[in-house]
Amino acid sequence: xxxxxxxxxxxxxxxxxxxxxxxxxxxxxxxxxxxxxxxxxxxxxxxxxxxxxxxxxxxxxxxxxxxxxxxxxxxxxxxxxxxxxxxxxxxxxxxxxxxxxxxxxxxxxxxxxxxxxxxxxxxxxxxxxxxxxxxxxxxxxxxxxxxxxxxxxxxxxxxxxxxxxxxxxxxxxxxxxxxxxxxxxxxxxxxxxxxxxxxxxxxxxxxxxxxxxxxxxxxxxxxxxxxxxxxxxxxxxxxxxxxxxxxxxxxxxxxxxxxxxxxxxxxxxxxxxxxxxxxxxxxxxxxxxxxxxxxxxxxxxxxxxxxxxxxxxxxxxxxxxxxxxxxxxxxxxxxxxxxxxxxxxxxxxxxxxxxxxxxxxx
Numbered sequence: 434x435x436x437x438x439x440x441x442x443x444x445x446x447x448x449x450x451x452x453x454x455x456x457x458x459x460x461x462x463x464x465x466x467x468x469x470x471x472x473x474x475x476x477x478x479x480x481x482x483x484x485x486x487x488x489x490x491x492x493x494x495x496x497x498x499x500x501x502x503x504x505x506x507x508x509x510x511x512x513x514x515x516x517x518x519x520x521x522x523x524x525x526x527x528x529x530x531x532x533x534x535x536x537x538x539x540x541x542x543x544x545x546x547x548x549x550x551x552x553x554x555x556x557x558x559x560x561x562x563x564x565x566x567x568x569x570x571x572x573x574x575x576x577x578x579x580x581x582x583x584x585x586x587x588x589x590x591x592x593x594x595x596x597x598x599x600x601x602x603x604x605x606x607x608x609x610x611x612x613x614x615x616x617x618x619x620x621x622x623x624x625x626x627x628x629x630x631x632x633x634x635x636x637x638x639x640x641x642x643x644x645x646x647x648x649x650x651x652x653x654x655x656x657x658x659x660x661x662x663x664x665x666x667x668x669x670x671x672x673x674x675x676x677x678x679x680x681x682x683x684x685x686x687x688x689x690x691x692x693x694x695x696x697x698x699x700x701x702x703x704x705x706x707x708x709x710x711x712x713x714x715x716x717x718x719x720x721x722x723x724x725x726x727x728x729x730x731x732x733x734x735x736x737x738x739x740x741x742x743x744x745x746x747x748x749x750x751x752x753x754x755x756x757x758x759x760x761x762x763x764x765x766x767x768x769x770x771x772x773x774x775x776x777x778x779x780x781x782x783x784x785x786x787x788x789x790x791x792x793x794x795x
Contacts, residue, residue, distance in 0.1 A: 586617065591629040598624065598635035605642045611651075618643065619652040626665050630673070637666065637676040644683040655688040659696035659715070667711030678718040685719055693719075694733055701737035706746045713741065713752045717759055725763040731771065739774040754779065758786050 580588075585597035605614045621643065624636035640658075644650075659681060666677040685693055700712030720728055731738075741753035761768050761783075772780060 583617070586620065586624070591627070591632045594627065595629070595632040595635050598632065598639045602635070602639045602642050605639070605646055608646070611647055614643070615647070615651050618647075618650075621653060622658055622661050625658075626661055630670060633666070633669065634672055634676070637673060637680065641676060641680050641683065644680065644687060647687075650688060654692070655684055656692035656696045658684060659693050660699065663696065663700040663708055663711045663715060667714055668707040674714075678715070681715050682718055682722050685723065690727070698733065698737060701734070701741060706744075706749050709741060709744075709746075709749045710752045713738075713749075713756050717756050720756075720759060720763065725760065730764065730767070731760060735771045738771075742775055742779060754782065757783055758790075761787055761790065 582597055582600060585593050586601065588594050588597070601614065601617060608614055621636075621640050625633060625640055627633040627636050662677045662681055666673050668674075669677075681693070697712045697716050700708050700715070703709055703712070716728070716734060720731075725731060728734075738753050738756065741749045742757070744750045744753075757768070757772065772783065775783070
């Protein structure tokens with residue numbers, strides 16, 4: 434800064450010297466050139482204010498200069514602050530809203546969403562969609578209860594279907610003639626396929642009551658009903674498994690055994706392991722209730738039982754081994770020819786069981 438100032442003043446002195454010499458420059462020019470820029474202003478008395486000291490009033494202290502500070506001390510009731518000075522240093526002016534953002538009729542300005550950033554609980558910030566004791570399905574359920582029985586049996590509300598299954602069960606148990614309920618028998622397979630466990634259990638009780646009361650199956654296909662029991666019911670809850678076993682026993686009593694055998698064989702060869710296990714459980718229910726003779730001494734099932742006994746899936750393998758142990762109680766040594774395809778470890782396990790089995794031939 435000092436170097437630039439010295440050069441500036443040195444240039445002006447040189448110009449004054451040239452004026453005294455008659456306008457001669459170092460370059461030897463005889464014609465004097467007009468002064469321009471800073472030199473002209475300097476000569477005319479207009480000095481630069483670039484380095485001029487700042488006035489004392491420019492010093493800030495908490496948004497006020499020195500004079501304002503003294504005034505506020507003498508007269509505390511007089512406000513010397515400026516609206517713009519109320520902003521924090523480097524801050525921004527608080528946001529304002531247009532009149533369009535105010536609710537109709539005035540009131541508070543519209544704020545931002547009350548939900549915290551990132552979500553979170555809203556029970557204290559927003560109204561619930563329904564009151565605490567309100568059931569959104571209650572109205573539809575009440576309306577469904579007044580509908581005809583056939584409509585309620587197909588309702589989309591599971592509680593309505595469950596109530597309809599119970600009503601039809603009571604109707605079957607108290608009916609004096611099969612014509613009072615036989616019209617719904619064609620839908621029993623759909624009923625026991627219900628996706629809701631509670632409604633499905635009531636449907637199983639319904640089918641059981643029908644098989645116990647009816648003298649014939651009407652429009653029920655034994656194979657289709659057996660397959661649904663294996664696919665949907667045997668793998669369900671304990672009560673559903675119990676009812677499924679009772680139903681397949683009743684079905685075996687009132688129909689030909691061929692369709693039921695086909696359903697069990699298809700289940701034993703199914704890709705789903707749960708269906709494999711259910712098929713063996715159903716076969717065991719029939720064995721316990723009817724004996725080996727009515728099951729053709731298990732000959733139709735020997736091949737599938739060997740495959741399941743050699744399965745890499747432990748549940749299927751254990752179920753097959755358990756069935757062999759139960760079958761031995763009915764067939765004794767007549768069962769052993771069917772075991773030739775088993776592995777040595779499995780044969781050793783069965784031989785040990787056969788030797789220790791205290792039961793007599795049933």
